[in-house]
Amino acid sequence: MTNTVNTVIIGGGILGCASAISTQKRLRKLNGNSNEKVCLIEKTVLSSGISARHSGIVRSANAVKKAAKLAKNATDYWKNLVSIWGVQCEYESNGAIWIARDTGSGKNEDWTKLAESLSDLDIQFGQIDKHQAQEICTKNVNLQDDEVFYFEPGAIQFDPTKVRRALYEAIKINKIDIKEKTNVKGFVTGNDGKITKVLTDNGDISCENVVNAAGAWSPSIFDSLGINIPVSIETVNVVNWLTSQFDIDYKMPIIADYTNLAYFRLWRNGEIHMHQPRHRNTREIARTFSENPLHISGGDLVNDPTNQSLGYGQIRIYEDIARKRFSDLEKSIYSSGYRSYFDITPDLKFILGRDSKVSNLFHCLGSGQGFKYAPVFGELIADCITNEGKFLDEVGEFAISRFDDSYMENFWSQVSGSDNTLEAEAATL
16 A cells, blocks of 8 residues: 655654654645645654664754854754744753863863854853853862863753653654654655655655655665765764762753863763764774675664673773763762764765755755754755755755765775775784
């Protein structure tokens, strides 16, 4: 049996849910037709992949100006979620402290430039002194004299379990057609190359548009259409420390520690939650693309039970990092640890908007930051499908067309050859 809908969304993570809600609401509003339908397909259950392992941090600071602008919009949407999703989700608004090395004269040049660029976007992000930072932080956070501190008061944080509950509620309220536990088997295309039907193991679906929100699963899903989606998976470790609630201030801000390369936030039950930031140099990014056999297993490695736990050595490394930032941590208790993941692109930017080969296919891939941007990306996809809206001008920089053959050739040339590389490194193993 074949269903017919306007748009099929592939991927039931937070970006797929956001795209489904915004797109269906927009189509019904523009067409004055309450029967316009969007169908959301998820191979397991909603928010069960990378979306299930995020840290719930929403911040605007970003070195890419357009990304920072979108992040600011997303933060505003998160705070007023009921206006676009029809549901509200509680959050904590204690801001974020950013910590970096003093590069001279009590400043960090790169971060000073970042603060100036964010000021142009009306994003509050400014340097504060050590005394001010200590006042904002919980009392047992160790701050050093050779560090500089920036404060982003608008940063917020969520309990991801409550967000998952809100997603289900929003899907129900907005009457989205949902197919959980459904695998995409392939596509039917017309003479013009457009997708006319999505084939699944739970019935086929005729449609006018398709949205790819499948993240790390994308390369294997769309390979049959001859579309190369440059997305891979970077592993990130997460550890939770159970502390005394007499020691931790419940108003502790997010701590973005770029001295020790870790993010900290207050977690459920008085725990300190910590995870690594993404790798940002080309060599490490290339390593991720070369080591993960995505053409074989795709994003399924995310849900492989053998990839969920941390080894003793990994936990001890994290403990050493956390001790540098928090006093008395040796008296705290290891609560839990697991592997999380970032889906990344070669340039660490999103893939958004219309595909360069299939004109009725749209991409919504978060490049490891899907949670933060979810509400605004949902609205952006609705803009692209209806070809109107305030975010259309923001898409160009993030189009998939940038990853043409010359781009990828240059990408690999930076880490290949006899002098520099993964290739040279492998020869020494």
